[in-house]
Amino acid sequence: MAEPLTARQDRPRFRSVADTAAILGMSEVTLYRAIHAGQFPAIKVRGRFVxxxxxxxDMEEIALTHGLVDASSYALRPAS
Known part of the structure; x- marks a missing residue:
């Protein structure tokens, strides 16, 4: 079920790698490796990833309703 627009506006649109790794219960290094391998979605601005x-x-919602989610399906190409 979609969140009301006001609830979405109260949350950040982007998260740091450190924050995301903590949310997912993994190390930052593991998440950086996945990003560089094109296995996790990220946006690169200069040398920083968000x-x-x-x-x-979206991945959480799909996992809750359909089971396993492969994060690499959200990543289109390896970071350069």
Whole structure:
């Protein structure tokens, strides 16, 4: 079920790698490796990566309703 727009506006649109790793219960190094391998969605601005919060939310929703989610299906190409 979609969240009301006001609830979405109160949350950040992007998360840091450190924050995302903590949410997912993994190390930052593991998440950076997945990003560089094209196995996790991220946006690179200069040397910094950020994770779209919506990608995390979408993966969570699919996992709750359909089971296993492969994060690499959200990542289109390896980071350069």
């Amino acid at each position: 994770i779209p919060a919506r990608a995390i939310d």
